[in-house]
Amino acid sequence: MPELPEVQTVVNDLDAAGLTGRRVLAADVSWPRTVRGMTPEEFAAAIAGRRFEALGRRAKWITADLSEDYTLLIHLRMSGRLHFTAPEEPRSKHEHVALTLDDGRELRFHDTRKFGRVILTREPREILGKLGVEPLGADFDLKTFEALLAGRSRMIKALLFDQEIVAGLGNIYIDEALWEAKLHPSRRADTLTSAELKRLYKAIPLVLRRGLKNLGTTLGTGKTTFYSVAGRRGGNKEDLRVFRRTGEACPRCGETVVRLVLAQRSTHVCPRCQAAPD
């Protein structure tokens, strides 16, 4: 499941592969819902001739500034992947968008579960403008973080999922950050003490930077796990403390890690380090 570290890894890899500066000659869309907001024909007509000018990331969106004020926004959601191929390479049934580039390669969007989105727009702020603070950005300070959570009665795990509050977190890094901060995920945000908020504020960038350094988290070997460009696996799985470690010993205290379901998501906690609320 690509979250902030995985998406940033893909952006870095696309850049290293020389996507910036390339021009799109043609596009083919085989699953229309992927290019939300346009028909496949409109998408192909609008992107043809556009040049990739800059690559970036906002929350879990890959952002590509194109020529003539277009922006290409790519969200990998659960299972999206990007890779370069030769045009004659047969198209897999999960490759829903193919961009023919002016250097003889194709950039293909592969998405087993079809939740991903490839959006071409001249108004990226309609999508990116409502996103919350970047947890690795300069704007993420303790006062901002406290203000974002102040007066919220929802459980902290559900709030951290909300992309309009802190942008880029998902199930893996939320569980890891809450473990680092020794907070139970079902704690209501407005019950956190200032010391607890400070621990969480420090834990979020810590686990994201660790994930980024390891080039993301790849779980298992299936068609739905994370792979970066050129099929490279991320190495962060070995560095996870509790996520998908049900039944194993907590690396801090030795208690057995348990799995529960909160906010409709599997959740992993150390019952000793992360005391449940009453």
Added chain:
DNA sequence: GCCCTTTCCTGGAAGC
């Protein structure tokens, strides 16, 4: 306004 549920999809695990 806030919060919870449902929907979108398919592969793969679990159950029989």
Added chain:
DNA sequence: TGCTTCCAGGAAAGGG
């Protein structure tokens, strides 16, 4: 072993 059922997951839409 082989078939069927169910679950995972992010975000947006819908409902209370």
